[in-house]
Amino acid sequence: MKKKKIVETMRLSIFEVFEKMFYIFLEPLDDENNEYDMEAAIRFEGFLSGEIRILLSKDIAKIMIQNMLGLKEDEITTQAMEDCSKEAVNMICGNFLGKFDSTKVFNLSIPSFDMDGLIRPLTMSSTNQTPASAGINPKSIDPDKNAFRMDFGSDAGGFGVLIAVNGRV
Amino acid sequence: MSFNVLIVDDSNTMRAVIKKVISISGFKMAQCIEAGNGKEALEALTNNWVDVIVSDINMPEMNGFELLRSLKEDDLLKNIPVILISTESSDEKIQDAFNMGANGFIKKPFTPEAVKKILCEVIGESNEEEEDSRDDETFDF
Numbered sequence: 001m002k003k004k005k006i007v008e009t010m011r012l013s014i015f016e017v018f019e020k021m022f023y024i025f026l027e028p029l030d031d032e033n034n035e036y037d038m039e040a041a042i043r044f045e046g047f048l049s050g051e052i053r054i055l056l057s058k059d060i061a062k063i064m065i066q067n068m069l070g071l072k073e074d075e076i077t078t079q080a081m082e083d084c085s086k087e088a089v090n091m092i093c094g095n096f097l098g099k100f101d102s103t104k105v106f107n108l109s110i111p112s113f114d115m116d117g118l119i120r121p122l123t124m125s126s127t128n129q130t131p132a133s134a135g136i137n138p139k140s141i142d143p144d145k146n147a148f149r150m151d152f153g154s155d156a157g158g159f160g161v162l163i164a165v166n167g168r169v
Numbered sequence: 170m171s172f173n174v175l176i177v178d179d180s181n182t183m184r185a186v187i188k189k190v191i192s193i194s195g196f197k198m199a200q201c202i203e204a205g206n207g208k209e210a211l212e213a214l215t216n217n218w219v220d221v222i223v224s225d226i227n228m229p230e231m232n233g234f235e236l237l238r239s240l241k242e243d244d245l246l247k248n249i250p251v252i253l254i255s256t257e258s259s260d261e262k263i264q265d266a267f268n269m270g271a272n273g274f275i276k277k278p279f280t281p282e283a284v285k286k287i288l289c290e291v292i293g294e295s296n297e298e299e300e301d302s303r304d305d306e307t308f309d310f
Contacts, residue, residue, distance in 0.1 A: 021279075068189075080182055091256050094276075094277065095278065103260055
């Protein structure tokens, strides 16, 4: 039940952030996409704790910036892609937690960013670690454990999300 | 009438986004001043008069709540309306913001319409678009 709620809430949050802030309409994909160029991650703690990692193709990151700031393609800098990715993961996480339970207070970490095209495993810091949450290969996530992956497509490019929550869900 | 707006956010990109969203919302902005955190905002206010402050909460050096507290302790600045803007949207956090004297709260993600509505509310300016749409509704009815 909680797992279904996490996945559904996350999907709604992603759609809301992308439609309102970036004017991009995402379509959920059945198959995993591994054509990503950058990632941004954030940790959250509170009633629910864990990590959210977003994966972006360079194409979608550029369109996000163009739509959000009205810049031309040749005006887009690496710094802008980093800021935009961090802001996106921050908004998705905040929106997700607010939708999940608006009566609870959560603490969010400062988002991190990497642009080397590698998809890192999710790592958990809590004592509640389980084998699944201690290190997740996104290609082999067990759907019965507390880690989830969602991939989306759009006219602008690919987007993915990895979520891990502490404890059993 | 146009209004001076101080935007406080540690991300250059987010400041640019907020500025753009306010512009396209149709809110009449005269001057837009930017600051990277609460401390810079207080410095900017020594040289500039603003009609409203739109501030992020999580920032280094001085966060949005600390900025709000400093403003409320200053007789010259305490009446400037402050809108806090954040991804954190728990009921408790929003209530904390209002208890500390914030005049408005904008949840990210936001639309230009939502931003304009809150700006107009805290400044006491009429939101013409909203009134127009109400007029339309009355006419249609």
